[in-house]
Amino acid sequence: MTRLGFGGWFGLGALGLLVLVALAADLIAPGDPLDIVARPMLPPFTDWAHPLGTDQLGRDVFAAMIHGTRVSLLVGLAAAAGAIGIGIVVGTLAGFLTGWVDDVLMRVTEAFQTVPTFLLALAMVSVLGASTPNIILAIGISSWPQTARLVRAEILSLKSRDYVDAARMAGMRPLMVAFREVLPGALQPVIALVGVTVGAAILVESSLAFLGLGDPNEVSWGGMVANGRAVLRIAPHLVVIPGLAVALAVLSVSLIGDAFGRRLAPARER
Amino acid sequence: MTRHTGSFIARRLLQAIPVILIVAVGVFALLELAEGDAVDAFLAGTGGGDVAFAERLRQDWGLDQSLPVRFLIYLEAVFTLDLGYSVAVSMPVMQAIAIRLPNTILMMGSAILLSAALGSFFGGIAALKRGTPVDTGITVTGLVLNAMPNFWLGLIFIVVFVVKLSWFPLAGIATIDGPTDFLGRAADIAWHLVLPVLTLALTYMALYLRLMRGAMIETQASEWVRAARARGLPRGRIIRRHIARPALLPVVTMLGLQTGNLLGGSVVIESVFSIPGLGSLAYQAVAQRDLPLVAGILLAGTLLVIVVNLVVDLAYARLDPRVTDDRGRAA
Numbered sequence: 345m346t347r348l349g350f351g352g353w354f355g356l357g358a359l360g361l362l363v364l365v366a367l368a369a370d371l372i373a374p375g376d377p378l379d380i381v382a383r384p385m386l387p388p389f390t391d392w393a394h395p396l397g398t399d400q401l402g403r404d405v406f407a408a409m410i411h412g413t414r415v416s417l418l419v420g421l422a423a424a425a426g427a428i429g430i431g432i433v434v435g436t437l438a439g440f441l442t443g444w445v446d447d448v449l450m451r452v453t454e455a456f457q458t459v460p461t462f463l464l465a466l467a468m469v470s471v472l473g474a475s476t477p478n479i480i481l482a483i484g485i486s487s488w489p490q491t492a493r494l495v496r497a498e499i500l501s502l503k504s505r506d507y508v509d510a511a512r513m514a515g516m517r518p519l520m521v522a523f524r525e526v527l528p529g530a531l532q533p534v535i536a537l538v539g540v541t542v543g544a545a546i547l548v549e550s551s552l553a554f555l556g557l558g559d560p561n562e563v564s565w566g567g568m569v570a571n572g573r574a575v576l577r578i579a580p581h582l583v584v585i586p587g588l589a590v591a592l593a594v595l596s597v598s599l600i601g602d603a604f605g606r607r608l609a610p611a612r613e614r
Numbered sequence: 615m616t617r618h619t620g621s622f623i624a625r626r627l628l629q630a631i632p633v634i635l636i637v638a639v640g641v642f643a644l645l646e647l648a649e650g651d652a653v654d655a656f657l658a659g660t661g662g663g664d665v666a667f668a669e670r671l672r673q674d675w676g677l678d679q680s681l682p683v684r685f686l687i688y689l690e691a692v693f694t695l696d697l698g699y700s701v702a703v704s705m706p707v708m709q710a711i712a713i714r715l716p717n718t719i720l721m722m723g724s725a726i727l728l729s730a731a732l733g734s735f736f737g738g739i740a741a742l743k744r745g746t747p748v749d750t751g752i753t754v755t756g757l758v759l760n761a762m763p764n765f766w767l768g769l770i771f772i773v774v775f776v777v778k779l780s781w782f783p784l785a786g787i788a789t790i791d792g793p794t795d796f797l798g799r800a801a802d803i804a805w806h807l808v809l810p811v812l813t814l815a816l817t818y819m820a821l822y823l824r825l826m827r828g829a830m831i832e833t834q835a836s837e838w839v840r841a842a843r844a845r846g847l848p849r850g851r852i853i854r855r856h857i858a859r860p861a862l863l864p865v866v867t868m869l870g871l872q873t874g875n876l877l878g879g880s881v882v883i884e885s886v887f888s889i890p891g892l893g894s895l896a897y898q899a900v901a902q903r904d905l906p907l908v909a910g911i912l913l914a915g916t917l918l919v920i921v922v923n924l925v926v927d928l929a930y931a932r933l934d935p936r937v938t939d940d941r942g943r944a945a
Contacts (some may be wrong), residue, residue, distance in 0.1 A: 351754075455636035458923075460915045463896060467908050470900040471648045501899075547763055551666055551882050554765050555897055573886075580773045587766030595761035596796025602757075 352603025358596035366413040373407035377563045384454055399582055400575050409589060412565040416593055419480055426484030427541055431491025436527055439499030457489040465548055469557050475557045479552060483545050491537055492560035498530035539601010543594040548589045565590050630920045637916050641909045642688050648905055651677055655905060656701060661759060698906035702899055707910035717787055718891035721807055722876050725814035726869055731816060732866050733822025738858055741830035760820035764879050768813040768886040775809060782809050785888035810887045814879055818872060822865050829861035863934050870926035874921045
């Protein structure tokens with residue numbers, strides 16, 4: 345564990361803090377963060393009842409920041425989990441079954457990879473409506489190709505190993521061999537991708553929220569930046585603070601992904 | 615260009631057709647999923663009409679047919695580049711895209727090149743100074759910049775460089791009553807594009823940084839570098855020709871793959887800086903629920919990524935003399 349390095353520990357610490365804040369949001373900042381609670385445009389650090397001030401409608405920035413953690417983390421983690429899940433299934437099927445199944449699946453993967461990710465998510469949210477489950481679905485569907493490719497490549501290289509032949513000769517059914525013998529070994533490099541995928545999902549969610557396509561019933565950091573843009577000249581902190589939170593979340597996830605990827609690296613060439 | 619290049623291009627374009635078909639299927643499915651159909655959207659945007667009129671429009675546009683027939687009609691439209699009519703901008707979708715595309719290409723192209731250039735340069739320095747604080751500093755900076763939301767960085771730049779320092783304009787791609795001569799206009803557009811391109815380039819720089827750094831560390835340890843050192847070549851030349859040049863190859867490959875990401879990023883950046891490009895058109899389409907326009911931009915974006923990947927592959931084949939085309943001939 346000590347080989348995680350400073351970056352890895354910083355990332356874990358920051359992410360842990362964010363998760364705690366998300367879970368304890370109702371305790372730290374009770375009430376609805378979208379409620380109007382004080383006079384508008386209160387500067388930060390002046391009134392300790394509202395430590396970060398209020399926005400142009402009089403909503404508490406601190407409460408919004410705390411509750412925004414939930415949306416960003418939930419969407420980021422759920423969408424990435426979905427994307428990686430789909431990627432693993434597709435990659436395993438393609439790598440193990442080969443033949444025309446592999447061809448078809450790889451064409452579909454290529455198609456999804458060619459479509460600009462954000463445009464696809466944008467189109468899906470536009471068609472399906474802007475609610476949190478739809479956003480998770482849209483981001484998940486646009487991000488699975490990378491994982492699928494990686495898993496497939498790993499499986500193709502692991503398939504010819506002896507222990508796979510042994511399992512087959514012992515009479516295991518092909519799909520069982522795929523999922524029980526080959527897949528666990530193929531998952532190692534996927535761990536390095538997890539950091540990237542979660543980070544990208546958080547960024548896409550905040551971008552969608554910034555464009556006004558977030559869930560209107562939830563507070564999101566991206567939405568806060570969009571809100572602050574209207575008063576950018578006189579209250580830039582309304583833009584700066586939420587953006588810093590997004591950057592921190594993505595940075596911590598990236599650092600964790602990097603650290604775990606490097607920790608597993610000695611066994612492989614990269 | 616050898617005569618093999620032509621067949622290389624032709625083969626790649628042929629390989630792209632299944633991808634375009636799958637994307638067309640997907641887009642069609644997306645359009646079908648939406649409530650209402652093209653006629654409803656058209657009537658809603660153009661002032662409405664009675665049921666009889668709607669029915670007649672449906673017959674004219676073939677929307678009253680069964681699903682398979684509708685799909686075939688849609689496919690035919692896509693391949694004849696008739697992407698429908700956009701009520702958001704009151705012109706055919708194809709025309710709207712064609713007007714906005716050059717601005718986005720200009721901005722994106724500059725951003726990709728700047729991003730790759732900055733990333734390669736600093737990645738090279740990080741590789742040469744591996745293990746020193748310079749290396750750590752460069753890597754961390756790249757990581758931090760990559761973690762920032764690009765719209766946030768853009769807004770920060772606006773606060774610093776536009777509001778506080780007044781160095782650059784706030785919005786748009788050209789001054790409204792600005793210079794009309796070619797050079798003057800080009801300079802004006804460049805001035806407007808500095809901040810958006812810089813924002814895009816900085817946020818995507820980290821990838822090239824990491825690639826170049828990793829690749830250069832590998833080539834530094836390679837045999838031909840050892841041989842060059844043994845021959846006593848000057849250090850600068852070794853770095854430039856034997857270490858850096860081969861390390862650029864993964865960077866070039868990544869250029870094509872990043873096009874999709876930058877196209878997505880341009881939606882937000884064009885919104886922040888009010889650049890009239892494809893990205894802001896996409897946002898407008900989504901905001902006004904203009905699905906033919908959204909679908910058209912999806913297809914156009916996909917096509918753009920395919921074309922850029924093709925160009926990048928050609929460039930890569932030029933740069934790497936070891937690469938032969940699919941049939942084993944030098945490309």
